[in-house]
Amino acid sequence: xxxxxxxxxxxxxxxxxxxxxxxxxxxxxxxxxxxxxxxxxxxxxxxxxxxxxxxxxxxxxxxxxxxxxxxxxxxxxxxxxxxxxxxxxxxxxxxxxxxxxxxxxxxxxxxxxxxxxxxxxxxxxxxxxxxxxxxxxxxxxxxxxxxxxxxxxxxxxxxxxxxxxxxxxxxxxxxxxxxxxxxxxxxxxxxxxxxxxxxxxxxxxxxxxxxxxxxxxxxxxxxxxxxxxxxxxxxxxxxxxxxxxxxxxxxxxxxxxxxxxxxxxxxx
Ligand SMILES: [Zn+2]
Numbered sequence: 703x704x705x706x707x708x709x710x711x712x713x714x715x716x717x718x719x720x721x722x723x724x725x726x727x728x729x730x731x732x733x734x735x736x737x738x739x740x741x742x743x744x745x746x747x748x749x750x751x752x753x754x755x756x757x758x759x760x761x762x763x764x765x766x767x768x769x770x771x772x773x774x775x776x777x778x779x780x781x782x783x784x785x786x787x788x789x790x791x792x793x794x795x796x797x798x799x800x801x802x803x804x805x806x807x808x809x810x811x812x813x814x815x816x817x818x819x820x821x822x823x824x825x826x827x828x829x830x831x832x833x834x835x836x837x838x839x840x841x842x843x844x845x846x847x848x849x850x851x852x853x854x855x856x857x858x859x860x861x862x863x864x865x866x867x868x869x870x871x872x873x874x875x876x877x878x879x880x881x882x883x884x885x886x887x888x889x890x891x892x893x894x895x896x897x898x899x900x901x902x903x904x905x906x907x908x909x910x911x912x913x914x915x916x917x918x919x920x921x922x923x924x925x926x927x928x929x930x931x932x933x934x935x936x937x938x939x940x941x942x943x944x945x946x947x948x949x950x951x952x953x954x955x956x957x958x959x960x961x962x963x964x965x966x967x968x969x970x
Contacts, residue, residue: 794848794865796948798855805858808946815901816862822907823915823960826890832912834885837968838934840918840954841879841941843870848951851964862962863917863955877950880925880937881918884954884968885910889930889938896944902953903945908932914968915960919953920945 718724801808839845849865867876891907902919906926909915922942932938943950956965 793948797849797946800948801855801859811900811946812859818901819917820960822891823957826907826909826915826960828909828911828913828915828959829888830911832885832910832914834887834910834914834934836970837884837916837956837965838882839969840882840884840916841866841876841952842882843872844868844876844879844952851966863919863953864965865951865953867949867951875950876941876952877943878922879941881921881939881941881952883908883932883934883936883938884916885934887911887915887932889926889928889932890915892924892926892928894924898944899946901945903947904939904942905945905953906939907957908938913959915957916965917953917955917957919955920947920951922950 718727844866846866846868847864848867849861851861851864853859854861869875870879885908887908887910889906890909893902893905896903902917904921904923905917905919906921906924907915907917918939920942921939922944924939926932926936926938941950941952947953954965955962956968957963
């Protein structure tokens with residue numbers, strides 16, 4: 703774009719050789735000045751546009767800061783909720799009360815669940831020999847067994863596994879903690895959805911060979927897929943409270959050819 707400064711306009715006029723030339727030069731100078739004026743106006747419009755853009759960026763920035771502080775607040779709230787959930791401990795008394803109060807319905811439901819599990823095991827073809835040795839404790843740092851294998855609730859309900867729950871040495875709740883494969887094996891069954899209050903919730907079965915399998919119940923989510931080969935100690939799921947459960951815990955079972963058995967001889 704052509705641009706003339708005042709010095710060059712003055713120079714243009716003062717360089718006139720005679721009056722006619724002066725007039726011509728004055729007209730040119732006037733046009734140049736006119737052009738400069740237009741240029742200035744154009745610049746002012748552009749400046750105003752830039753100012754508008756700057757203002758709108760500032761406004762966006764304020765909006766973003768508002769959104770960010772909302773997100774921060776939400777994050778703090780969620781962290782609080784998570785801590786609350788983690789502090790929850792499995793309430794075995796509540797489970798017993800629920801069982802005794804609704805015994806007929808729960809017995810019927812458990813019969814159905816066990817029939818489903820039997821059908822699942824009937825389809826599992828155990829591969830190879832069991833070479834796992836003593837199994838790994840499935841939730842590292844959580845030693846408390848809130849409900850043992852065998853008859854419970856005054857001999858009214860047979861517990862087909864052990865419940866691992868409560869807190870670790872640091873006082874952290876078990877919810878969301880990794881569940882480890884007790885031995886090498888293959889993921890033989892996965893259940894990824896659940897009905898609240900019913901059965902094992904989200905669970906999986908690992909075949910270890912020789913007809914020996916382990917079952918991990920009430921998880922909040924799985925970390926492996928059906929058919930995956932897993933290594934002893936690998937994270938396969940996370941502790942939850944899905945299914946018939948009154949607080950975060952792992953229900954751990956050992957089965958031999960589909961029949962539940964005490965896990966203790968395999969763990970010690
Ligand atoms: Zn259990």
